[in-house]
Amino acid sequence: MVKTVVASLPAELVALLPYRSLPRRNQPQFLAAMAGRTTQQIIDRAARRWTAHGYADALHSIDGKGIGSAVGVAVALVQAGECPYARCEDGTDIDTGAGCRMCEERRAERREA
16 A cells, blocks of 8 residues: 555655655554545545645745655655544545534634634
């Protein structure tokens, strides 16, 4: 599964990985991120985050921002979000496609504070 996900990452990122692969010491992080998700769901998560989190822009930035740690970016692309609801996928309930209620409640609480 890890090899499949790494192979699906953007080619520009994979080219920056050591030996074009994920180091063994980071594979447990990948496996933990995949808990409760199919391989395709993790691939979709990484593809969505590549652009939504600005990694594609950082890679091609004119001001030289770039990507400091390709392994760090690869892990960030697949790791679970910060929402404690297991079925939340970046603010959306993966089963229903509706907005995650816990994320909405957390946002409302932050606005009130």
